[in-house]
Amino acid sequence: MPSWVNEDTVTYAQAGVDIEEGARAVAAIKGAVHETYRPEVIGDIGGFGGLFSLAAAKDMEDPILVSGTDGVGTKLKVAQIAEKHGTVGIDLVAMCANDILATGAEPLFFLDYIAVGKLKAEAVAEVVGGIAEGCKQAGCALIGGEMAEHPGVMDPSDYDLSGFCVGIVDRPLMLDPASVKPGDVLVGLASSGLHSNGYSLARKVCVEGKTRYELRLQREELGGAALEDALLAPTRIYVKPVLSVLRECPGAVRALAHITGGGITENLNRALPATCDALVDLGNWPVPPVARFVCEAAALDETEALKTFNMGLGMVLIVAPDQVQAVEAALQAAGEQTYRVGEITEGEGVVRYAHKGALYSFEG
Numbered sequence: 001m002p003s004w005v006n007e008d009t010v011t012y013a014q015a016g017v018d019i020e021e022g023a024r025a026v027a028a029i030k031g032a033v034h035e036t037y038r039p040e041v042i043g044d045i046g047g048f049g050g051l052f053s054l055a056a057a058k059d060m061e062d063p064i065l066v067s068g069t070d071g072v073g074t075k076l077k078v079a080q081i082a083e084k085h086g087t088v089g090i091d092l093v094a095m096c097a098n099d100i101l102a103t104g105a106e107p108l109f110f111l112d113y114i115a116v117g118k119l120k121a122e123a124v125a126e127v128v129g130g131i132a133e134g135c136k137q138a139g140c141a142l143i144g145g146e147m148a149e150h151p152g153v154m155d156p157s158d159y160d161l162s163g164f165c166v167g168i169v170d171r172p173l174m175l176d177p178a179s180v181k182p183g184d185v186l187v188g189l190a191s192s193g194l195h196s197n198g199y200s201l202a203r204k205v206c207v208e209g210k211t212r213y214e215l216r217l218q219r220e221e222l223g224g225a226a227l228e229d230a231l232l233a234p235t236r237i238y239v240k241p242v243l244s245v246l247r248e249c250p251g252a253v254r255a256l257a258h259i260t261g262g263g264i265t266e267n268l269n270r271a272l273p274a275t276c277d278a279l280v281d282l283g284n285w286p287v288p289p290v291a292r293f294v295c296e297a298a299a300l301d302e303t304e305a306l307k308t309f310n311m312g313l314g315m316v317l318i319v320a321p322d323q324v325q326a327v328e329a330a331l332q333a334a335g336e337q338t339y340r341v342g343e344i345t346e347g348e349g350v351v352r353y354a355h356k357g358a359l360y361s362f363e364g
Contacts, residue, residue: 089130
């Protein structure tokens with residue numbers, strides 16, 4: 001027998017990787033994946049690459065591909081504690097699709113990466129079902145992905161998600177912060193809660209040390225919701241209503257900001273030129289109960305809250321003043337709740353706040 005032959009054979013399965021369970025997982029997600037397909041999708045999942053036709057781009061003057069990648073972060077720990085995995089996939093798509101929407105791009109396709117400690121087909125199907133639902137909300141196709149089992153690296157019940165989205169926009173129609181001017185109006189779109197940011201803090205002050213009973217207990221301060229449900233509310237996907245506004249009101253929206261990690265303070269400034277500030281009127285929109293609950297549990301002052309969480313605004317559009325009513329009407333017709341939350345002034349590219357101390361004072 002050659003010296004390199006090991007008589008004590010160890011199989012891949014014995015090392016902790018179950019190829020058969022992986023095949024079962026792929027079979028379990030095919031239906032959900034197919035529901036996201038657009039006419040441009042070529043072939044099926046399972047190949048070495050996802051295929052998507054760009055034939056429609058020939059009608060554009062200067063087609064620009066826009067890409068974005070992100071994850072869900074430590075919100076996944078809340079899902080794992082609660083054993084509720086059906087919505088975190090929506091969060092994954094939202095973080096990518098809303099980002100590329102900030103350029104005016106339409107999301108075309110999405111790919112995911114799922115790393116697990118121990119592969120269970122049913123659990124993966126639940127997560128991918130959420131990703132598929134997010135893709136349907138964003139109007140993009142789920143054309144590929146990867147499931148990786150990491151025994152010895154991750155705990156058996158642990159998993160992580162990341163994703164990659166590609167969209168397209170015609171260069172003359174791109175949203176550009178350079179076009180923002182003093183007098184433009186800030187129109188905010190309501191969030192569903194914390195979305196997918198600030199969960200390291202939220203878990204520390206609201207989840208750690210709590211029993212499952214406490215997490216499932218309905219709370220008056222959360223509008224009757226359980227804490228785990230309030231924390232797991234999926235990120236809103238703004239793609240379809242915003243794209244409809246960009247089509248119906250061409251040139252009305254100068255720029256927009258997706259409010260993610262860093263809150264309003266550190267995201268709205270990304271939609272500003274160096275010569276303008278955003279003056280945000282506090283108290284002009286409602287703060288979700290879960291955001292106030294977490295901020296009070298952490299004893300965050302107003303300044304810290306505004307640079308940690310979205311505080312009720314998932315996206316902010318910067319709109320030409322003579323087009324505000326038309327934009328609001330189009331958004332409301334698409335099912336969005338809008339708030340006028342401030343204006344653009346001359347400045348240095350920063351976010352400032354009016355009516356400090358009034359963050360929680362909205363009365364409707």
